[in-house]
Each structure stands twice: as structure tokens, then as C-alpha cells.
Amino acid sequence: MRSVLFGMVLAALAGVAAPAAAQDFPSRPVTMIIPFAAGGPTDVLGRIVGARMSEVLGQQVVIENVGGAGGMTGAARVAQSAPDGYTIGLGTVGTHAQGQSLYKKPLYNAATDFTPVALIAEVPIVLIARKDFPAANLKEFVDYSKKNQDKMTFGSAGAGSATHLACVILDVAMGTHITHVPYRGTGPAMQDLQAGRIDYLCEIVTTAKAQIDGNTVKAIALMNSTRSPALPNVPTTVEQGVANAEAYTWNAIFLPKNAPDAIVKKLNDAALQAMHSALVKERLEGLGAQIVPDDRATPAYLGNFVKSEIEKWAGPIKASGATAD
Numbered sequence: 001m002r003s004v005l006f007g008m009v010l011a012a013l014a015g016v017a018a019p020a021a022a023q024d025f026p027s028r029p030v031t032m033i034i035p036f037a038a039g040g041p042t043d044v045l046g047r048i049v050g051a052r053m054s055e056v057l058g059q060q061v062v063i064e065n066v067g068g069a070g071g072m073t074g075a076a077r078v079a080q081s082a083p084d085g086y087t088i089g090l091g092t093v094g095t096h097a098q099g100q101s102l103y104k105k106p107l108y109n110a111a112t113d114f115t116p117v118a119l120i121a122e123v124p125i126v127l128i129a130r131k132d133f134p135a136a137n138l139k140e141f142v143d144y145s146k147k148n149q150d151k152m153t154f155g156s157a158g159a160g161s162a163t164h165l166a167c168v169i170l171d172v173a174m175g176t177h178i179t180h181v182p183y184r185g186t187g188p189a190m191q192d193l194q195a196g197r198i199d200y201l202c203e204i205v206t207t208a209k210a211q212i213d214g215n216t217v218k219a220i221a222l223m224n225s226t227r228s229p230a231l232p233n234v235p236t237t238v239e240q241g242v243a244n245a246e247a248y249t250w251n252a253i254f255l256p257k258n259a260p261d262a263i264v265k266k267l268n269d270a271a272l273q274a275m276h277s278a279l280v281k282e283r284l285e286g287l288g289a290q291i292v293p294d295d296r297a298t299p300a301y302l303g304n305f306v307k308s309e310i311e312k313w314a315g316p317i318k319a320s321g322a323t324a325d
Helices: 003-025 041-057 069-079 092-104 136-153 160-174 186-194 205-213 260-277 278-286 299-320
Strands: 030-034 061-065 087-092 112-129 154-157 179-182 199-202 216-223 248-256
Touching: 003 030, 003 041, 003 061, 030 041, 030 069, 030 179, 030 199, 041 061, 041 186, 041 205, 041 248, 041 260, 041 278, 061 136, 061 186, 069 087, 069 092, 069 205, 069 248, 087 112, 092 160, 092 248, 092 299, 112 136, 112 160, 112 299, 136 160, 154 160, 154 186, 160 179, 160 186, 160 199, 160 299, 179 199, 186 199, 199 205, 248 260, 248 299
Parallel strands: 030 061, 030 087, 154 179, 154 199
Antiparallel strands: 087 248, 112 199, 112 216, 112 248
16 A cells, blocks of 8 residues: 555656646756758758747757768657757758658658657758759750660759658659769869769758859759749749649658657747747848748647658659668
8 A cells, every 4th residue: 555655656756847847947958959961951951040048048959060961860869869959950841751661671760750740841852953954944955865864864962861762753754764973062063063073963052042042053943833932033943834843842840759748838939939039041042042921830730740741752652772781
């Protein structure tokens, strides 16, 4: 009887301690793990949002870059952390959807090993070609590619990256088999495109905009159904008559699984306030990111969204034979 009573007391104390801990959260700095190298588009977005969340939470959000395995190494670190709110992760379509099909043995289950917090933004991908590429629009690009596919190459930020899979989808839509040249990041791929050593790149608007505006590459089409405010003069693939060629990345905040609801709510509220900040909006939109509306920024929406994205990308990845192993 004593042991039963003792157990009941411990359970009661634990039930009181959890809400109290959540109420005091955060009492020390929070670490945001960004699963890619510093300076890339995901890192830039995370630092902008994290800085504003620091102000809202009253504690610093410390950025830690943990790259490797297409972002899976950093995301796995989040999944393996304590669910106390002090380690959060910035996920992407690659880390929480595409990687589940690209790897034979993913380091985690994206649908069950995390607690969803908030979907933040979506970033479309734009098809850009070397400046002297002999096509002015998507129709001419497709026609040229079909005739010259054996000698053409496209680059990416690495096998299994969002930029790789975007071009895979384009390849399927065009009915071509163009050689893929994987690079170790966006930077060297963009350098070779500007130098004319590869023919084209399917790049995130965030990092392609400066080169397009500087006229060092040729913008062919935005791989989306609607135009981007960051590149209003670039017509979409849909506008130019090519269906099934939409590609994008997205960014969302995750906690390890079993995180307390009260802590999830505090972090979701902080993320929403960051997204509502005029300065954050201006900076993200200037990078080509499209902030999601509040009804898509809920934990429940993100949880369902991740499941649908895993399913959505599994088909084209398997059909193309693309793999990161």
C-alpha cells in the first residue's frame, strides 16, 4: 500500500512540475539547429526568424549549423534531443519529406519522431540557364533539351537536394534524360553555371534572385503555379504550358517528439509573432520566401502537411530512380 501511495504522490508531483516548467519556459537560451551550412538560404531564413523569436521569448535563440546527409544529420540531432523546448530544428521539404524516399534507411521517421510547431514559409524554385543558353522561354528550352539531351548537364546543390529533385521533376515533365552534376552546395554550382560549365540549374529563388537581377544567368521559368513577388517578370512553368513541373522548398519549426503542449504553444506563438513582424516579412519576401497564412502555421496543420509531402514526393523520386545512398 505504501509503495502504491508513493507512486501516486510521484505521479501527482510530476503532473504539477510539467506545467510549472512550461510556464517558466524559456529560462535559458534556446538552440535552433539548422541542418545546413551557414550562409545558405535555410540558414539565412532561420537567422532572420530566430532573431525575432529571441526578442519575443526573452531568451536568445542560438543558431547551430549541423550539416550532412542532405540535412538529415542535423534533423536527427533534433529528434534525439530532450523534448524540453530548448532544442528546436528548422526543417525543410528535404529533411522532412524528400529524404524519407531518397534514403534506403533514413535516420528518423519524419512523421513520428518530431513534434510539429509551425510551418513558416515556402520558397519557389526557378529554372535558370547559362547566360548564352539558346532559348528565351520554356518552350524553346524544352525543344532544345529534347534535341540535345545527350550533351547537356544540369547542376544541383547535391544528390537528393531540393535543387536536384526540382530538375528531376523537370526532366520527367520534358521527357528527357539529362546528366546530373552534383555539387557540394549551391555556391559552386552557381559559379559553374555562370562560367558556362553546366547548362542549367533549378535553384531556390532566395539564392537565384541576385544572379538573375545581375544578368549573370538567364531566368527561364518559375517552377510554380503563381509568380513570385521577388521575380514578378519571370513567368511560371504553368503559364508557359508545362504541367507537373512545380517544385519548391519550405521551412518549418520542429521539436523532438513528446514535447509538452504548453511549450509547443509558446514556440508557435513566438514564431507567429516573428512572421507578423514587418521587418521579418520584408526581409523574407525580399529573399523570395512566401510567409504562410496563420491557418497553415498551426502544429496540427504542419503534422498533416508533413505526411502529405512525404507521400507526394515518394512517387516522382521512386519513378526517377533518384537516390542519395
